[in-house]
């Protein structure tokens with residue numbers, strides 16, 4: 001019998017850990033508090049629409065890419081994903097700028113709008129083209145590289161060293177502030193926090209150019225369901241609707257979990273794939289919180305937003321799928337002043353809305369503390385949600401008059417919605433926002449004081465989002481296999 005491993009949480013990181021643990025000889029069970037797997041990778045049914053609760057865009061849609069292979073290994077085949085030829089449109093009155101995925105088209109577009117920045121635009125896009133030729137070495141974590149693999153990686157990356165040095169230490173805001181053209185600055189800084197490393201922007205430009213960015217057919221719910229199917233197909237036991245109350249520690253070792261219904265389930269090791277704050281403040285005693293954690297939670301910003309979704313009895317497929325709109329006047333929305341609004345429709349995916357209709361979603365950055373205070377009074381919280389929906393709908397109808405009088409479904413999710421659903425700190429959907437100027441806050445993959453307790457998920461790696469979270473699950477099992485001096489198996493068919 002293999003080592004018994006319990007995984008707390010059935011989000012993408014927990015499911016990935018479970019899949020690879022099963023394939024590599026562990027006997028695992030996942031305990032997930034919700035009745036559907038996926039955690040933040042989620043969606044919900046409303047009046048015939050499937051509200052996409054997660055994915056704006058996903059990395060890994062190009063069949064030759066490392067991320068495509070990594071998704072396939074956990075049961076997610078992105079061959080039918082919708083590829084983004086345009087990342088988004090930016091509009092201000094009559095002016096419109098398109099972020100084309102293809103770098104040649106993007107260069108033409110940018111030079112028309114910002115000829116004064118021609119030299120810098122050409123240089124940035126030339127460097128992005130160089131990045132586009134790099135096949136990211138994601139198959140295993142860096143700490144497992146031996147000297148030979150390290151040298152190979154260095155050699156294959158030799159032409160990237162110069163652009164990497166140039167961009168790594170600069171924030172997006174610093175770099176983009178050198179562009180004279182306001183439009184250009186706005187286009188490049190809409191989707192990525194200004195304090196992020198410029199490398200993130202370059203990597204996105206490169207991935208878009210390679211056709212490696214798109215939307216998976218069926219959205220987040222389908223992606224999570226595919227991973228759960230894969231997990232059960234390799235023998236894993238998925239227990240849904242089973243919240244864990246605490247992780248059982250004996251003699252500085254994790255020996256199982258106590259469920260909220262009072263049952264104790266023994267194990268040889270435990271993988272926490274839950275939110276870091278929930279883990280250290282609720283599932284473990286305070287004394288087991290690693291040094292530095294409190295500082296992170298007190299000082300680092302998070303990705304926190306509200307989502308307003310509409311079901312519209314009109315077909316918007318001829319409109320840009322993602323639109324950033326500059327508002328003539330800033331509006332106070334979700335506790336913050338907003339100069340822009342965004343709208344995404346999902347008409348390209350017939351699974352998400354009935355024929356001839358459109359699911360339209362607006363994401364609005366939010367102040368968690370604002371919503372937390374409102375929630376003390378349920379009437380005030382409800383009224384704030386309604387006001388948010390009303391203002392957003394006004395802007396939607398102004399920009400798309402064909403929608404007027406045809407909105408048949410409205411749904412509002414706040415940071416508290418995500419927190420209630422997954423226990424995630426401040427409703428943050430990608431962990432902390434950490435740029436090159438921040439102290440590194442990498443959390444360990446194994447608990448520093450407790451043996452047999454491992455940690456995966458969006459708070460435990462610097463590569464964020466769905467691919468980064470999924471890879472933490474894979475990397476954990478690779479590290480354990482290495483520690484036990486046995487080969488890591490990706491596909492049971494090749495074992």
Ligand SMILES: Cc1cc2nc3c(=O)[nH]c(=O)nc-3n(C[C@H](O)[C@H](O)[C@H](O)COP(=O)(O)OP(=O)(O)OC[C@H]3O[C@@H](n4cnc5c(N)ncnc54)[C@H](O)[C@@H]3O)c2cc1C
Pocket residue numbers: 008009010011012013014031032033034037038039040041053054055056057058059242243244245273274275278307418421422423424428429430431456457458459464465466467469
């Ligand atoms: C609105 C939004 C938009 C996003 N957009 C994108 C995007 O466009 N592209 C992209 O790549 N990523 C995106 N992300 C980020 C991505 O979804 C997350 O980074 C990723 O899903 C995190 O996975 P995880 O496994 O680390 O954590 P989670 O999904 O939080 O998984 C933790 C799991 O543990 C469960 N759990 C918690 N406490 C307990 C307990 N006590 N007992 C049992 N189970 C418990 C939770 O219910 C959850 O299922 C977005 C996320 C959101 C919310």
